[in-house]
Amino acid sequence: MLTSEQIAFFNENSYLRLEQVFSPDEVASLDRELSYIMETFIVPTKGWTGPWRKDKQYLTEEEEEKSLLSATHELQHYSPAWGHAIYNPRLVGAVADLIGPEVELHHVTLHAKGPEFGTPFPMHQDYPFYPHQDGRFIDAIVHVDAATEENGCLKFLRGSHQLGALEHLRNGSPHLPTDQYRIEDAVSCPANTGDVVLFSIHTIHGSGLNRTKQWRRVVRLGYRNPRNRQLSGQAHGRPGLMVAGLRPQVEGVEIEPYGLWRPPPVEAETSSPQ
Numbered sequence: 001m002l003t004s005e006q007i008a009f010f011n012e013n014s015y016l017r018l019e020q021v022f023s024p025d026e027v028a029s030l031d032r033e034l035s036y037i038m039e040t041f042i043v044p045t046k047g048w049t050g051p052w053r054k055d056k057q058y059l060t061e062e063e064e065e066k067s068l069l070s071a072t073h074e075l076q077h078y079s080p081a082w083g084h085a086i087y088n089p090r091l092v093g094a095v096a097d098l099i100g101p102e103v104e105l106h107h108v109t110l111h112a113k114g115p116e117f118g119t120p121f122p123m124h125q126d127y128p129f130y131p132h133q134d135g136r137f138i139d140a141i142v143h144v145d146a147a148t149e150e151n152g153c154l155k156f157l158r159g160s161h162q163l164g165a166l167e168h169l170r171n172g173s174p175h176l177p178t179d180q181y182r183i184e185d186a187v188s189c190p191a192n193t194g195d196v197v198l199f200s201i202h203t204i205h206g207s208g209l210n211r212t213k214q215w216r217r218v219v220r221l222g223y224r225n226p227r228n229r230q231l232s233g234q235a236h237g238r239p240g241l242m243v244a245g246l247r248p249q250v251e252g253v254e255i256e257p258y259g260l261w262r263p264p265p266v267e268a269e270t271s272s273p274q
């Protein structure tokens, strides 16, 4: 569980790094199964789009052309190690201390920056990707690889989650104006393998290019308080796994385990009941 100092750090800085949430053995399984998923299912792309890519604070012309990102969602559909990771007691306990007591998984997303030209991310909040009514939503970044200044660690604008939801530019991937929200004003958050970095859906963050010869792989586990209703965006209408506490009944929220799919209407008496 979090100490009062850790909670105060999060409230002041808009993020918090938890050390060694996953043991070396656990990281080895996560690494092995992630490598299989990446080799078997993922075709890399150039990464996030938009005019920010022409901004020299992020990419030179050559880097823009060569930049590389492997991304996918819901690793628990591919791998037991990632299924177990979602329920990690220390991680879930920390998230519950910040936004609980009840906690629901919202999504799982891989961001793997390719070697030498691993794409950067412009400064943004995660809010526009999956808008929710309030700030009771934590993104937890699981570090499969250590993140450093050289390979594009996360960077945060201190205190930014207090600003609430901001308007984002919508040309390309949602991002904030690069002249007003500069990556050089953000504080770097290097992390070791097995560490988890927590931040709010309203925290302004980004990251630089991976210039090293190895991949930089992190996986985001998005958790919310189930009372915090989603307004639109990624996974809207899909219930998630409850990882702490029991699901409360929330007015206006129907639990549709099959998402938007509806079973076809039952045909009139064509066979006897079984």
Ligand SMILES: O=C(O)CCC(=O)C(=O)O
Residues within 6 Å of the ligand: 111, 121, 126, 152, 153, 154, 205, 206, 207, 218, 220
């Ligand atoms: O992987 C990164 O460096 C940035 C990821 C990010 O911005 C996010 O998960 O919202």
